[in-house]
Amino acid sequence: MKHFTVGMAGHIDHGKTTLTKALTNIDTDRLKEEKERNISIELGYAPLTLNEEMEVSLIDVPGHERFIRQMIAGVAGIDLVMLVVAGDEGMMPQTREHMDILRLLGIENGLIVVTKIDRIDEEMRELVELDIRESVEGTFLEESPLFFVDSVNGEGVEKLKEGIAQKLVIHSSRDASGAFRLPIDQVFTVHGQGTVVRGTVYEGLVQEGDVLELLPKRIPVRARQLQVHHQPRELGRAGQRVAINVGGVSKEEIRRGDVLVSRGHYExxxxxxxxxxxxxxxxxxxxxxxxxxxxxxxxxxxxxxxxxxxxxxxxxxxxxxxxxxxxxxxxxxxxxxxxxxxxxxxxxxxxxxxxxxxxxxxxxxxxxxxxxxxxxAATPEERLFQLLLDKKMLTVKDVSKELNVPEEEVKEQLSQNESLLSLPSGELTSESVMRTLSGSIETELERYHSEFPLREGIKKAEIIQGYQKTYPKRLVDWTLEEGTRTSSFTIRGPFVSLKEHEPHPPEQWGKRVDHVLAAIKKEELQVTPIQTHLSAQQIPQGLHDELIYYFHQQQILFQIDEKLSIHREPFKKAVETLFKQTDTAFTLQDAKEVTGLSRKYLVPFVEKLDKLDLTLRQEQERKWRVSEVENWLDNES
CATH class of the missing domain: 2.40.30.10 (Translation factors)
Structure with a gap:
């Protein structure tokens, strides 16, 4: 199925909204002020049913000169325009300005509709058509078909629909292969759903669940639900009017003119x-x-x-x-x-x-x-960089095919231009693409470290998954690896972080966290639950789990059961003492004599030794793994 957006243009009170209703059976004037004044103030949208091969959205734009900005916003993303002229008035100043705007926006596909034909006779029709033809001479509408329509009684409406379909059937759908871009023209809230934005998709695809970016504020959002003319959809594509329920942002943070895009793709x-x-x-x-x-x-x-x-x-x-x-x-x-x-x-x-x-x-x-x-003039080099900006990463063969140039010419540009980069896998990308991706990851990590300073970073797999709808997985992986070589990123195990980041408690709670650790250290092996210490220092409940994870991840504390954690220094001292004062194997009774611990603390303590692979349980005894213990003690020193 092809997807198109058709716009209207023309002077105020020339019947655009009435024509929209005749074509779609929908009144696009929805505001109270529009009803009272009988003029369009905001953009109106309606689905236009033509045939099963195409899905068409119709945009009704205001005709008054005071609302020209709404008109421009409405026609900026259209595939076909209908220039509407009232039969009893003919071409008017705003009609001509609308024509100028359409020409300057590069719109080349259109037709002309003469409305209110009940007010003119056959002779007048001929004069009106002659006047219009003279006015559009030398413009993209010069050879366009002209239709006479009475929007009230329906005369000429079906012929107009056929004409629209004939114009669109030879028109190509918008390219949906690029990264998603939707300039927002409406934002509102739906009770129980949250913030909703609407617009015409300029490029690419969007799916439910996609993580997107709201520009220019760079706010990460999630596409929770999609609708096309009030019908739920899992996918929205270039050329469609799409409403997106976005999570992670309030209505007050968005305005007309903001753009919803694939994350990390646009600047x-x-x-x-x-x-x-x-x-x-x-x-x-x-x-x-x-x-x-x-x-x-x-x-x-x-x-x-x-x-x-x-x-x-x-x-x-x-x-x-x-x-x-x-x-x-x-x-x-x-x-x-x-x-x-x-x-x-x-x-x-x-x-x-x-x-x-x-x-x-x-x-x-x-x-x-x-x-x-x-x-x-767009040199071949610029065309190549634009292609890489769109596709992100391509083989030499793919570039040759897309630009219709020999592969040797592509290889020559690669050898001569330092801004072209070759991945180990053989594909090409550009420094600009990599810089944009790297910058987006850095921004995401900065935001993450600010929100979760206690955590080591974001899992590498999550970063790759988050970007791979816009960037190939190999490119994301390579950018992260390159970042570690240029000191931008650090990869520790599964986590990616900024080079300078070290997990740390939030500054405002730093002293209280120090008091918690000092109190646990003082208790040595017979500790009270860590939650008790955190609550005693009046550290917010919402931070407790984060802090406990941080203590254990950084091995500041060793967890011996669900509630009890021992400070690393007394824990290490106890292991060292038990190791020196027992033979190659020991029983619980031996451990009790050395440590003086009751069974409540002793059992989880020795079980922790098993989990750290320092001991091996054999029936009633535990055997020391001597080399592992010695290495562990050295590392803890």
């Missing part, structure tokens, strides 16, 4: 190099470092425009390269489309493509312009 940026195409007519000039509003995905962010070949943009209908410096971070990548608007006086300036999502600082002048244009 944020505040400086982007762009190829900008301006609208045909600019009402006002735009000065160097002038304030702009960037619309990208569903985000709307203020910033400044930086020119490298002029101090003022005066004429419209220009194509130029420049830079945008933002006040807040956004999530984007090379090739993404954007719209630029002027905050005041309000005006669409233009739009275009991202050349580099992580722009640098450049000098004013022709050299910078040439460099940006060269970067825009």
């Amino acid at each position: 944020t940026t505040e400086t982007i190099d762009v190829a900008l195409t301006t609208v045909a007519e600019l009402q006002f000039s735009l000065k160097q470092r002038g304030v702009i509003k960037l619309h990208i995905g569903t985000a709307e962010v203020y910033g400044k425009i930086v020119f490298f070949d002029r101090n003022e943009l005066v004429e419209g209908n220009e194509e130029l390269v420049c830079q945008i410096r933002l006040e807040e971070p956004v999530v984007t990548r090379r090739g993404d489309r954007f719209i630029l608007r002027r905050p005041t006086p309000t005006e669409t300036i233009g739009g275009g493509k991202i050349i580099d999502a992580h722009g640098g600082k450049y000098r004013f002048g022709v050299e910078t312009i040439d460099a940006l244009k060269e970067k825009m």
